[in-house]
Amino acid sequence: xxxxxxxxxxxxITGLIWLLDRFWLAPQRAVNENEPAIVEYxxxxxxxxxxxxxxxxFVAEPFxxxxxxxxxxxxxxDFILVNKFSYGIRLPVLNTKILDTGTPQRGDxxxxxxxxxxEIDYIKRxxxxxxxxxxxxxxxxxxxxxxxxxxxxxxxxxxxxxxxxRAELKxxxxxxxxxxxxxxxxxxxxxxxxxxxxxxxxxxxxxRDNSNxxxxxxxxxxxxxxxxxxxxxxxxxWDQGGIVWSRVGQSIN
Numbered sequence: 001x002x003x004x005x006x007x008x009x010x011x012x013i014t015g016l017i018w019l020l021d022r023f024w025l026a027p028q029r030a031v032n033e034n035e036p037a038i039v040e041y042x043x044x045x046x047x048x049x050x051x052x053x054x055x056x057x058f059v060a061e062p063f064x065x066x067x068x069x070x071x072x073x074x075x076x077x078d079f080i081l082v083n084k085f086s087y088g089i090r091l092p093v094l095n096t097k098i099l100d101t102g103t104p105q106r107g108d109x110x111x112x113x114x115x116x117x118x119e120i121d122y123i124k125r126x127x128x129x130x131x132x133x134x135x136x137x138x139x140x141x142x143x144x145x146x147x148x149x150x151x152x153x154x155x156x157x158x159x160x161x162x163x164x165x166r167a168e169l170k171x172x173x174x175x176x177x178x179x180x181x182x183x184x185x186x187x188x189x190x191x192x193x194x195x196x197x198x199x200x201x202x203x204x205x206x207x208r209d210n211s212n213x214x215x216x217x218x219x220x221x222x223x224x225x226x227x228x229x230x231x232x233x234x235x236x237x238w239d240q241g242g243i244v245w246s247r248v249g250q251s252i253n
Contacts, residue, residue, distance in 0.1 A: 107177025
């Protein structure tokens, strides 16, 4: 059972107990009779659980980065916040859009439900929009026939131990969005070209040679969108002694 489903169930149970007490049990109690413990707990926890559900469903939701597929942008152990209204307001559990507030833009770091296993959340960068022709050859990205420029960058010291020594850091200029990527010159990449279907998005990890993304399993349907990652509120790394203070408070670009 997913966490949103548990939260909805708890809101329903505590809310029902509160309503039953308010309109049925309370009028029948003697003046000096105490409320049953279950009613006290329900009245105490109902507003808290409801508030958490509303914030997580419609405002911002926390996620933890479990893999290296988005290095150097996101590290294993980063705790991030995802804007839940960037791509439309959706009902919890049902994931049905009830209000259209925007669509993914090229370069967004996006959280979505993995198309092959929707119960799993993935995070990647939006590369191709509906109708785009996306190609990837010789570790270079092409969008609608245009080669996306890459420039050599300097690997920060904080990446030591996280990546292979031979890995190269590049700055990719993704049609107005400049961001860092990692390339492994000794590792073969999956190559090919495809046109993004309507209502779908082509996504890739910034760690290009260590990412399970649209090159492997295809595009992300609009119905699977969760939100846009925008902030690192905590980062934890045992090898660096626990909290990585230099990453706390960083925006995600």
